[in-house]
Amino acid sequence: MLIAQITDLHIKPAGRLAYRRVDTAPYLERAVAWLNALDPRPDVVLATGDLVDAGMPEEYARLGEILGALAMPFLLVPGNHDRREALRAAFPDQPWPESDQPFLHYAVGDWPVRLVGLDTTAPGREGGVFCRERAGWLDRTLAASDKPTVLFLHHPPFATGMHYHDRQRVEGRELLGAVVQRHRHVVWGLCGHLHRTITTVWGGVPMSAVAATAHQAVLDLRPGAELTFAMEPPACQLLLWTGEGMLSHVAPIGDFDGPHPFYEGGRLID
Ligand SMILES: [Fe+2]
Ligand SMILES: [Fe+2]
Incomplete structure (x- = not known):
């Protein structure tokens, strides 16, 4: 997968x-276009939040037009720039919970790896929140299947060494960590929000964030550094389930010189 x-x-x-x-x-x-050109094609594309910039219906309409060109199914979770009601209304085919549920979280179990989308947003807040209600839902959801499972969420619970991000780490992340540690079939956590590619192990689980599709946060590990952005290359993360384990490939999106051969007539070109 x-x-x-x-x-x-x-x-x-x-x-x-x-x-x-x-x-x-x-x-x-x-x-x-880059995703559609991949061979083999991904089974599914996960878009991990900040899907639009201000949660406006016209932004979601534009998003829907662009994502509608994807050749494979896609799954969405909200970020701090999204608005739940407008997102839900614009994408009625997403596997959202019933409309009386406060959070846009869900599980999809059709593939060899189960996918669980989490909603870490709190209206009016830039940082993420993981509350007891969400922890209870995740605990029950993970207990319902022992399939290898990938979590995908906007706000990373892990520290990054970047002052601005770490100042607003997920409130209630210890609740998330406790649930994740109880369910050993969680094989990866995919996060957004950082606008950088960062990989770690958190709660015993590999977790990674990937660079955004447009603008990136400048790498600045100085104490107290403010957040700035630069037009570094966008990227896509590909998780490959080999049947015995999961691994992550991150590739920049863009036009680059190549591919060129390493070998000619079976010999390395010197
Ligand atoms: Fe963002
Ligand atoms: Fe964000």
């Missing part, structure tokens, strides 16, 4: 730039 992750698409209304500089929609269009 091959799982693709893209994140932090930050789609704006037509004619508007993110942070007055970034035209995010063409970046997402390039990511969609």
Whole structure:
């Protein structure tokens, strides 16, 4: 099974730039074309939040048009820039819970690896929240199947060494950690929000965030450093389930020189 992750698409209304500089929609269009050209194709694409920039219906409509060109199914979870009601309304075919449920979390078990999307958002807050209600749902959901399982969520619970991000780590992350540690079939956690590719082990589980489809956070590990962005290459994360384990490939999205051969006539080119 091959799982693709893209994140932090930050789609704006037509004619508007993110942070007055970034035209995010063409970046997402390039990511969609890149994903469609992969061979083998991913079984599913996970988009881990900040799908649009201001949670507006017209932004979700534009997002839907672009994601509609994907050749494979996609699954969405919200980020701090999203609004649950508008997201739910724009994508009625997503496996959302019943409309009386407060959180947009769900499990999909159709593939060899089960996918569990988590909602770490709290209206009006930039950082993530994981409360007792969400922990209870996750505990019950993970107990319902012993299939290898990937969690996907917007806010990473792990520390990054980047001051700005670590200042607003997920509130209630100890609840998430306790649940994850109880269920050893959780094989990976995919996060967004950081606009950087970062991999660690947290709660005994490999977890990674990937670079966004458009703008990236500048790597700055100085104490107290403010957050800035740069147009470093966008990327996609591919989780490959080999049957005996999971591994992560991260590839930049863009046009690069190559491919060129290493070998000619069976010999390394010197
Ligand atoms: Fe973001
Ligand atoms: Fe975010």
